[in-house]
Amino acid sequence: MTNPTLLILAGDGIGPEVMGQVTRIIDWYGKNRDLAFDVEHDLVGGAAYDKHGTPLHDDTMAKALAADAVLLGAVGGPKYDDLDFSVKPERGLLRLRKEMDLFSNLRPAQCFDALADFSSLKKDIVAGLDIMIVRELTSGVYFGEPRGIFEEGNERVGINTQRYTESEIDRVARSAFELARRRSGKVCSMEKANVMESGILWREVVQKVRDTDYPDIELTHMYADNGAMQLVRAPKQFDVIVTDNLFGDILSDCAAMLTGSLGMLPSASLGAPNPDGRPKALYEPVHGSAPDIAGQGKANPIACILSFAMALRYSFDQGDEATRLENAVEKVLADGARTADLMGPEDGTPISTTEMGDAILAAL
Amino acid sequence: MTNPTLLILAGDGIGPEVMGQVTRIIDWYGKNRDLAFDVEHDLVGGAAYDKHGTPLHDDTMAKALAADAVLLGAVGGPKYDDLDFSVKPERGLLRLRKEMDLFSNLRPAQCFDALADFSSLKKDIVAGLDIMIVRELTSGVYFGEPRGIFEEGNERVGINTQRYTESEIDRVARSAFELARRRSGKVCSMEKANVMESGILWREVVQKVRDTDYPDIELTHMYADNGAMQLVRAPKQFDVIVTDNLFGDILSDCAAMLTGSLGMLPSASLGAPNPDGRPKALYEPVHGSAPDIAGQGKANPIACILSFAMALRYSFDQGDEATRLENAVEKVLADGARTADLMGPEDGTPISTTEMGDAILAAL
Ligand SMILES: CC(C)[C@H](C(=O)O)[C@@H](O)C(=O)O
Numbered sequence: 090m091t092n093p094t095l096l097i098l099a100g101d102g103i104g105p106e107v108m109g110q111v112t113r114i115i116d117w118y119g120k121n122r123d124l125a126f127d128v129e130h131d132l133v134g135g136a137a138y139d140k141h142g143t144p145l146h147d148d149t150m151a152k153a154l155a156a157d158a159v160l161l162g163a164v165g166g167p168k169y170d171d172l173d174f175s176v177k178p179e180r181g182l183l184r185l186r187k188e189m190d191l192f193s194n195l196r197p198a199q200c201f202d203a204l205a206d207f208s209s210l211k212k213d214i215v216a217g218l219d220i221m222i223v224r225e226l227t228s229g230v231y232f233g234e235p236r237g238i239f240e241e242g243n244e245r246v247g248i249n250t251q252r253y254t255e256s257e258i259d260r261v262a263r264s265a266f267e268l269a270r271r272r273s274g275k276v277c278s279m280e281k282a283n284v285m286e287s288g289i290l291w292r293e294v295v296q297k298v299r300d301t302d303y304p305d306i307e308l309t310h311m312y313a314d315n316g317a318m319q320l321v322r323a324p325k326q327f328d329v330i331v332t333d334n335l336f337g338d339i340l341s342d343c344a345a346m347l348t349g350s351l352g353m354l355p356s357a358s359l360g361a362p363n364p365d366g367r368p369k370a371l372y373e374p375v376h377g378s379a380p381d382i383a384g385q386g387k388a389n390p391i392a393c394i395l396s397f398a399m400a401l402r403y404s405f406d407q408g409d410e411a412t413r414l415e416n417a418v419e420k421v422l423a424d425g426a427r428t429a430d431l432m433g434p435e436d437g438t439p440i441s442t443t444e445m446g447d448a449i450l451a452a453l
Numbered sequence: 454m455t456n457p458t459l460l461i462l463a464g465d466g467i468g469p470e471v472m473g474q475v476t477r478i479i480d481w482y483g484k485n486r487d488l489a490f491d492v493e494h495d496l497v498g499g500a501a502y503d504k505h506g507t508p509l510h511d512d513t514m515a516k517a518l519a520a521d522a523v524l525l526g527a528v529g530g531p532k533y534d535d536l537d538f539s540v541k542p543e544r545g546l547l548r549l550r551k552e553m554d555l556f557s558n559l560r561p562a563q564c565f566d567a568l569a570d571f572s573s574l575k576k577d578i579v580a581g582l583d584i585m586i587v588r589e590l591t592s593g594v595y596f597g598e599p600r601g602i603f604e605e606g607n608e609r610v611g612i613n614t615q616r617y618t619e620s621e622i623d624r625v626a627r628s629a630f631e632l633a634r635r636r637s638g639k640v641c642s643m644e645k646a647n648v649m650e651s652g653i654l655w656r657e658v659v660q661k662v663r664d665t666d667y668p669d670i671e672l673t674h675m676y677a678d679n680g681a682m683q684l685v686r687a688p689k690q691f692d693v694i695v696t697d698n699l700f701g702d703i704l705s706d707c708a709a710m711l712t713g714s715l716g717m718l719p720s721a722s723l724g725a726p727n728p729d730g731r732p733k734a735l736y737e738p739v740h741g742s743a744p745d746i747a748g749q750g751k752a753n754p755i756a757c758i759l760s761f762a763m764a765l766r767y768s769f770d771q772g773d774e775a776t777r778l779e780n781a782v783e784k785v786l787a788d789g790a791r792t793a794d795l796m797g798p799e800d801g802t803p804i805s806t807t808e809m810g811d812a813i814l815a816a817l
């Protein structure tokens with residue numbers, strides 16, 4: 090039997106550092122749990138641009154399509170701010186999402202008990218918070234045509250197109266409802282149907298999928314601006330939220346920050362199942378490349394490690410092993426292990442990226 | 454000399470109730486401060502639809518264009534949810550914004566001392582918070598063409614167009630910089646230039662206006678998703694934020710909710726100056742029509758009253774009288790006057806909409 094394959098794209102900024110700890114965890118599973126992976130490493134984002142003049146080489150794209158799962162660190166940094174739009178680091182990530190057709194982006198916003206004090210919100214508002222945002226990831230204003238900067242009369246105009254087909258809405262709605270069945274059975278869909286026709290179609294299709302195939306799901310609809318308010322006011326009213334690419338970008342970041350656990354939050358981007366039943370899949374931390382602390386051993390590797398746990402669960406059907414890893418993380422936190430992002434200025438000396446990796450390996 | 458004219462469009466839900474208190478304040482100014490207005494009332498939103506079959510009658514539009522300032526309550530309600538898009542209550546408000554060319558929407562997010570405890574955020578994060586969000590209000594995805602739901606192959610597709618010209622960006626940037634000059638001199642501009650070309654043009658034009666005509670302003674740029682995060686994490690890092698119509702919709706609601714003072718927050722929507730120097734202007738509370746509490750005398754009239762204070766300041770050059778009204782509001786709050794939205798479940802009995810009006814009149 091051949092091992093399942095993992096493509097690791099560590100990317101830019103703190104990406105390589107946090108991914109370094111994930112590699113150690115992967116090795117541990119190979120040695121101790123009879124769960125070996127064939128791991129390959131490649132470049133994405135600014136790192137790929139520096140070498141190849143493109144943020145994602147065609148060979149890397151081909152490897153990503155062939156791999157059983159892709160693990161990504163982070164992309165971007167001020168060094169690349171002045172690059173042309175077409176070769177910006179972000180384009181590498183967007184190409185992966187689009188060509189792998191990863192339409193369903195799962196972003197948990199979870200408040201870890203040991204860290205509830207660290208949120209900017211009052212403890213009772215966020216303690217125990219556990220929301221899952223399902224963000225459509227391959228369409229909408231991120232990819233719609235026409236797009237660009239054009240001459241018009243004697244000035245320029247910047248244009249992007251928000252665009253959703255019924256089938257694009259249908260499939261992401263289904264993935265949210267499937268997920269909700271394994272959680273509380275409650276889904277809230279967010280759009281701006283009061284001002285955007287694409288939002289009207291979104292609302293209609295999500296409702297139809299619910300009525301036709303998921304009558305057991307309790308579905309509500311909310312305007313996205315109210316959604317942002319409600320997330321700040323009383324986030325625990327939500328369980329699964331389903332929304333489009335752009336609203337999902339903003340609302341999931343807002344939700345992530347509520348938890349006070351930004352350096353802790355993983356994400357999974359899933360496509361349609363392959364013949365072997367595994368979905369095309371990419372796993373990455375919610376945090377970015379954090380160029381200000383890159384290369385200093387300060388970064389928190391937990392979000393990236395929990396992204397690998399999501400890979401175990403969603404790509405490799407190893408829910409028990411995923412839980413083992415998640416429990417190890419909870420344990421080291423409960424024991425007081427803290428990287429710099431998890432401490433206030435007067436809370437003592439933080440541990441390093443590698444020391445956090447050590448602690449989690451020890452807990453495993 | 455003729456009096457300046459005010460058009461009052463109370464609208465739906467709690468709109469008429471809160472506007473009732475504003476009318477009393479307007480009368481007080483006429484009697485006591487030699488500041489009389491000619492006031493006319495008309496319909497907007499669902500109320501206009503019920504009477505005329507359209508959320509804004511052409512005659513009302515004409516009156517709005519002729520008035521020195523428009524005061525609006527709120528529009529919308531579940532009763533109108535199933536109306537066709539073209540006659541939804543919101544279309545009345547959007548038509549006013551567009552035809553009056555109200556491109557600069559000022560949304561203060563201010564935390565009132567007496568209410569800092571009422572925020573879902575920790576007190577030290579929000580106490581003293583005073584941000585001004587300048588939202589572009591007449592363009593972007595709210596108005597861009599093409600838009601609609603179209604047949605494509607054998608399914609439908611929902612389309613909206615994000616669209617900004619250089620001059621549209623230029624003028625709202627100027628209004629943000631002017632405002633910043635009277636505040637801290639700091640502006641943060643938010644877009645998604647990493648994924649949207651319209652965001653690239655936005656960033657470029659805002660920077661150019663700053664470099665050409667406002668070199669004294671400290672301008673920074675931030676991606677809108679990070680903006681949402683930073684608003685939750687540490688809102689006091691901001692003073693003036695300038696952003697587009699859709700991001701402004703979401704980010705200003707998020708910022709408003711941070712303060713815990715949603716029922717307290719006014720807004721001004723300003724257009725180009727008329728020959729008499731007054732800008733075309735519409736003033737409205739940030740909160741919505743709150744159909745769940747409409748008609749019960751529970752609504753907080755303060756946001757609507759402070760919107761009239763903004764009218765005194767921005768349309769009628771009566772900054773001192775605006776401050777007088779704002780001070781009266783601060784005083785009644787400091788004295789403990791609380792409508793239901795400003796109380797926890799165990800905080801005793803709230804006062805009514807009218808009682809809050811009484812208290813503010815007494816303080817004047
Ligand atoms: C890096 C950027 C292109 C990306 C996005 O906008 O989707 C990021 O913000 C995210 O949320 O994954």
Ligand SMILES: CC(C)[C@H](C(=O)O)[C@@H](O)C(=O)O
Pocket residue numbers: 283284314529543546547702
């Ligand atoms: C009522 C609605 C059309 C409006 C908007 O989306 O602009 C509202 O949410 C606002 O922020 O003023």
